[in-house]
Amino acid sequence: MCDDATLRGSCYEIDLEAIRHNYRQLRAHLGGHVKIHACLKRNGYGCGAGPVAAALASEGTYGFAVASLMDAIAIRREGVSNPVLLYPGSGIAAARTIDALGLTVSISSIDELRQWRSVIGRLRVFLKVDLGFFRAGATPLSVCELLAAAADDPRVCVEGMYAHMSELPTSGTRAAREQFGRMRAIVTRAERRGLRPPLVMMSSTDGVLNHPEMDFDAVDPGALFFGVAEGTKGPRSMPLQPALKTVRTRLVSVKRTDRSLGTVPDVAGLRRGMLLGVIGMGWGDGLPRQLPPNITALVRGRRARLLPPSHLEHIRIDLSDVPDARFGDEVVLLGKQGDQTITHEEIAFQWGTDVVGLYGLLRDHIPKIYL
Numbered sequence: 001m002c003d004d005a006t007l008r009g010s011c012y013e014i015d016l017e018a019i020r021h022n023y024r025q026l027r028a029h030l031g032g033h034v035k036i037h038a039c040l041k042r043n044g045y046g047c048g049a050g051p052v053a054a055a056l057a058s059e060g061t062y063g064f065a066v067a068s069l070m071d072a073i074a075i076r077r078e079g080v081s082n083p084v085l086l087y088p089g090s091g092i093a094a095a096r097t098i099d100a101l102g103l104t105v106s107i108s109s110i111d112e113l114r115q116w117r118s119v120i121g122r123l124r125v126f127l128k129v130d131l132g133f134f135r136a137g138a139t140p141l142s143v144c145e146l147l148a149a150a151a152d153d154p155r156v157c158v159e160g161m162y163a164h165m166s167e168l169p170t171s172g173t174r175a176a177r178e179q180f181g182r183m184r185a186i187v188t189r190a191e192r193r194g195l196r197p198p199l200v201m202m203s204s205t206d207g208v209l210n211h212p213e214m215d216f217d218a219v220d221p222g223a224l225f226f227g228v229a230e231g232t233k234g235p236r237s238m239p240l241q242p243a244l245k246t247v248r249t250r251l252v253s254v255k256r257t258d259r260s261l262g263t264v265p266d267v268a269g270l271r272r273g274m275l276l277g278v279i280g281m282g283w284g285d286g287l288p289r290q291l292p293p294n295i296t297a298l299v300r301g302r303r304a305r306l307l308p309p310s311h312l313e314h315i316r317i318d319l320s321d322v323p324d325a326r327f328g329d330e331v332v333l334l335g336k337q338g339d340q341t342i343t344h345e346e347i348a349f350q351w352g353t354d355v356v357g358l359y360g361l362l363r364d365h366i367p368k369i370y371l
């Protein structure tokens with residue numbers, strides 16, 4: 001077997017120090033009593049839930065939150081023993097694993113509470129509240145009844161109560177204020193009945209940057225740690241650094257086309273006598289299936305155009321401007337090569353998404369190199 005670096009034809013470079021930096025920025029803005037549950041859903045926004053959790057745990061992060069049990073398993077496999085909250089996503093069939101890993105489940109109804117209690121002896125829960133997102137969570141009207149039912153069962157430990165703020169089109173500052181008002185009213189009612197859970201949490205990235213009043217006892221931002229939020233526009237200004245440094249692959253083929261290939265297919269950019277390359281990534285690796293024209297990649301520090309259509313594992317590249325290109329050369333899709341740089345904004349636009357969406361397109365089978 002050859003070494004790891006040689007095997008890695010394509011890879012993502014992830015800057016764990018940038019993630020740590022973003023954590024420290026946030027920590028410095030929060031009151032000392034406010035706990036951070038770092039949201040690492042979708043395999044830590046594509047950057048690897050396990051290694052990212054280990055880096056954040058070493059900075060002192062209180063806990064983590066994920067939607068997929070696989071991400072929770074990845075976190076525990078790194079030896080991270082901090083609290084892990086499961087957002088809605090697992091069913092009771094996974095109870096043994098959840099119990100063995102000491103995870104906390106979200107519950108939104110008395111039926112959910114009963115089902116989990118029937119399979120886990122000592123159950124840790126966070127109550128999820130829907131403040132007007134019309135997604136998972138108990139309605140503000142029903143949440144006190146749910147809190148009372150959970151408090152009534154000595155084998156249920158209510159660790160907290162949380163909500164996720166709506167990002168739907170109706171939401172603006174006013175909608176945010178209304179959701180905050182609903183959460184405050186719930187907390188007041190719970191306090192009166194002696195049912196207030198230890199941790200109340202509703203701020204994700206948008207909340208921590210733009211609504212400091214919503215901190216309560218804990219916050220659960222995700223995108224912020226990967227540096228994909230606008231950190232310097234809101235009332236809390238923090239310069240954030242992007243976690244994803246590079247997306248790169250290699251030229252897996254380079255040749256001069258000639259007339260023995262027959263008729264040139266009707267594909268824009270293909271010509272007889274051109275220097276044609278093939279890169280070792282395609283739509284199966286997260287690149288767009290409908291590749292727009294004019295996407296460029298860097299080869300030998302120069303820009304070269306990718307030629308649609310995109311294939312599962314390969315894409316053609318026009319090497320006319322890189323006549324010295326050779327089989328095995330590095331191809332940079334995001335990041336720096338020589339004095340050229342392809343930015344997050346450029347690649348997100350080309351891939352038909354925004355910068356957060358770009359992290360969502362990162363594929364788990366591509367090796368990650370941690371810097």
Ligand SMILES: *Cc1c(COP(=O)(O)O)cnc(C)c1O
Pocket residue numbers: 039041087163164203204205206220221222223224
């Ligand atoms: C996704 C999610 C978050 C984190 O959102 P960001 O915008 O990435 O900070 C927090 N809480 C819940 C419930 C979520 O689903």
